[in-house]
Amino acid sequence: MTNILIVDDDINILKLVEVHLSEAGYNVFQAKDGIQALTLLKKSPCDLAVVDVMMPYMDGYALTKEIRREYDIPIILLTAKNQIEDKEQGFQSGTDDYLVKPFEPKELLFRIKALLRRYDKQPDESIVRVGNTTVNKKSYEVQIGDCTILLPLKEFELLYFFISNPMQVFSREQLIEQVWGLDYEGDERTVDVHVKRLRERFSKLTTDFQIKTVRRVGYLLETNRQ
Missing domain, CATH: 3.40.50.2300 (Response regulator)
Known part of the structure; x- marks a missing residue:
C-alpha cells in the first residue's frame, strides 16, 4: 500500500x-x-x-x-x-x-x-480500504482489524466494487455489468440477494461502511467518516 x-x-x-x-x-x-x-x-x-x-x-x-x-x-x-x-x-x-x-x-x-x-510509484489498485476494512483482490481476502474473512467469489467482487467506488449510486443493471459481466443472462434480483448477504455478514463486524438502498434506483456504499 x-x-x-x-x-x-x-x-x-x-x-x-x-x-x-x-x-x-x-x-x-x-x-x-x-x-x-x-x-x-x-x-x-x-x-x-x-x-x-x-x-x-x-x-x-x-x-x-x-x-x-x-x-x-x-x-x-x-x-x-x-x-x-x-x-x-x-x-x-x-x-x-x-x-x-x-x-x-x-x-x-x-x-x-x-x-x-x-515517480513510478503507483498505488496498488488491487487493495482498497475504508476505515479498518481492507479488501485485497490478490488474495481475495477481507481484513477487518485482526479478523480475516473469505467470501464467495461474487460477494467478494461486489464488495470490492462498492468499496472502490464509495458514495456513488449504482443501478442493479450497472452492478450486473461490473460484477457478473455483459453476458450474464440471470435475473437482476441476484444483486439484491448478494447485497443482503453482504449486509448480514458485515453489519455486526464493522461500522466502516453500510450498503444503502436508494429507492427506485439501486444501491450505494456509504462510509462512516466519524
Missing part, C-alpha cells in the same frame, strides 16, 4: 486529508510540524509528502529541503499564499507541486496520482 505523509499544524486539514486519502486506498501518516515529520520518515518510509508552508519550528520550505536531501519522494506544498514569489521559493526549495488553500480534496488526489505516476 502507498504511504502518504501529511504535515500540517491545522488538525482540521489533517483530518480532512486523511479521510479522503484513506478512502482512495492510501495509508496516511500525520505530523503536526517539520521536526515530527522528519522523525516519522526515519521510522516509516513514505512514498509522497504533502507539506504545509506555515508551521512552527520548521516551515514547509525548510522541511522540503530536508526531505529532498534524504529521500527521493515527490512533495506537494500546501499554502494559503498565492503570490508568484512564494511559488518561486517553494520550487527553489525542491517541491514538485504547489496547491493553494482552500483546496478541493479531489484536486489533491489528482495531483498525488500524477506525481506517483511521474
Whole structure:
C-alpha cells in the first residue's frame, strides 16, 4: 500500500486529508510540524509528502529541503499564499507541486496520482480500504482489524466494487455489468440477494461502511467518516 505523509499544524486539514486519502486506498501518516515529520520518515518510509508552508519550528520550505536531501519522494506544498514569489521559493526549495488553500480534496488526489505516476510509484489498485476494512483482490481476502474473512467469489467482487467506488449510486443493471459481466443472462434480483448477504455478514463486524438502498434506483456504499 502507498504511504502518504501529511504535515500540517491545522488538525482540521489533517483530518480532512486523511479521510479522503484513506478512502482512495492510501495509508496516511500525520505530523503536526517539520521536526515530527522528519522523525516519522526515519521510522516509516513514505512514498509522497504533502507539506504545509506555515508551521512552527520548521516551515514547509525548510522541511522540503530536508526531505529532498534524504529521500527521493515527490512533495506537494500546501499554502494559503498565492503570490508568484512564494511559488518561486517553494520550487527553489525542491517541491514538485504547489496547491493553494482552500483546496478541493479531489484536486489533491489528482495531483498525488500524477506525481506517483511521474515517480513510478503507483498505488496498488488491487487493495482498497475504508476505515479498518481492507479488501485485497490478490488474495481475495477481507481484513477487518485482526479478523480475516473469505467470501464467495461474487460477494467478494461486489464488495470490492462498492468499496472502490464509495458514495456513488449504482443501478442493479450497472452492478450486473461490473460484477457478473455483459453476458450474464440471470435475473437482476441476484444483486439484491448478494447485497443482503453482504449486509448480514458485515453489519455486526464493522461500522466502516453500510450498503444503502436508494429507492427506485439501486444501491450505494456509504462510509462512516466519524
